[in-house]
Structures are given as C-alpha cells and as structure tokens.
Amino acid sequence: MARKRFDDSNCSVARALNEVGDWWSLLIVLHAMYGTRRFVDFQQELGIAKNILCDRLARLVDNEVLKKVDVGEHGSRFEYRLTDKGRDLFPVVIALRQWGDKWNPAPDEQPLDLRDRTSGQPIGPVQVRDAQGQPLSVRDVFIPEESLPGNKKRPA
Template sequence: MVKRVSLKGADCPVARSLDVIGDWWSLLIVRDAFDGVRRFGEFQKSLGISKGILASRLLALVEFGVLAVEPASDGSTWQNYVLTPKGEGLFPMIVALRQWGEAFCYEEGEDHSTLMERKTGKPLAPLRVRSASGRELDARDTVVRKIQPDSTYL
C-alpha cells in the first residue's frame, strides 16, 4: 500500500487544507456533523464506514481541532463529537461542494437532495467569489501571490 504523504508543511493553503480534511470520509463526517450527527454510532450508521476507519478519522479531526469531544448531554457515558469554530469554518466549502455536485453530478431530472434555508424553506443561492468591494470574480480575475510573514506581497 502507498504511504500517504503529509502536506502539513506545504506552501499552498489548498494543500495544507487537504492534509486535514482531504479524504472523503473526513469530509462526509464534517457534512454529517453539520446535519446534527454527534455520536460514533450515528456516524457509522449514516456513513456505512468501518469502526476502525471512523475511529481514525474522528481522532484526526479532533487532533486538528475540527471536532471536539464533549460528554453526552443526557448524562450517559457516551461522548459527542461537535464542530469547533475551525470546523464551522468549513461550512462554505461543504456548501460549495454540494452545489457543484448538484450542478454537475446528476442527470437532468434525477432525484437529489438540496440545502434549504431553514427559515424560508427555499434553496440557497449559488455561492459566488467576490472581491473585497463585492464585485463577482471568476478564476481569470485572480492571481496567487506569496505573502511574507511581515504581510508584504512578493
């Protein structure tokens, strides 16, 4: 089996992000956490994942600070996995993946789920990348620049 290479020290923030949440099980665990799943058994049932893989991914997500472990609120010996502020920061990414999947991974008319605003019951507007002034941007409007620790651009 090929050993996984760590991207922890990479210069690219995309690569570093993938080092934390880049496998599909981790992303699906985070998705389920946003949907209210809290306990090990609930994650296992929802995902159909082996106990070993689930335990490994949950441990990694806790170590990276995406999830935290809390005692169950019902006083049982169970523990809950809850999103931290770092984990909650993944919400736009989960929405973007969902919207991309809705647009490109289904045949026209094929049944699928969609994310709705709880208050209105209406689908979310597509996510858009915007400039600091609010103008909508696409990839041609952007460039990657390295930032030095003193925040100057190269």
C-alpha cells in the same frame, strides 16, 4: 498508501487537504453539519468501518475540527461536535455540494434544498466575489507575482 504528508507545505490548500482531504473527513464534517453527533450514527449513515471512523474522528479532534464531548447519558457517552474551525468549513462543503449537484446530478435526488432559517428561502450559489460583492470567475482574477507558487508568471 504511503501517502505524502503536506504538514510542512507552504501551500495552505495542501495543508488544508492534509486535515480534511481524505475520502471520509469531509463527509464526516458534512454529516456533523446535518446534525449527527454520535459514533454509531456516523457509522450507520456513512457505512464506514469502525476503525476508520475511530481514526478519522480522532484526527479531526486532533486538528480541532471536532471536539469530543463526554455526555454522561444512558449509554451514549460521547458526542462529536463541530468547533468554530469545523463550522468554518461550511462554505467549502456547500460549494462542493453545489458543484456535485450541477455537474453530477443524481437522477433521483433533489439538488440541495438548504434554506435560510429566518426567511425560509433557498440559499444562493457559493461564489468568489470581489470587494463589491460581484461574482468572479477564475479568469477575472490574478495573483500578484510574488504570491505564485514557484514564482510563475502566468495569470491565474
């Protein structure tokens, strides 16, 4: 791919994408959130080539999104578990899931039934909110001049 690296970008979105912005990494994190921990399970659920999975897991471990734990049990020796940093991707993944459900619904798939463990009720939509908790759209928001990349003058 000769892909451009963003390690040194001054945009944190670019740097975030550098860590989890490829096709597989977020899916791996998603499945980790669903409870998958073992190499073979990731491989079977995702249908990913083993070398690619190796590479992605290693990268995610390097970036401290996952940690590799040696569990000395009968044959299954390693587990890949989410770190706090990885768990913090929860809103990202869920927002993406909800976006996909809304705009590209699969005919045979239920939209996303994620429920609050204590109440059993479905979760609400992930939204950007103001300090009072009211939902905000792109248009309700602005970026102070100096924070704009390239110092543009336009509103957000």
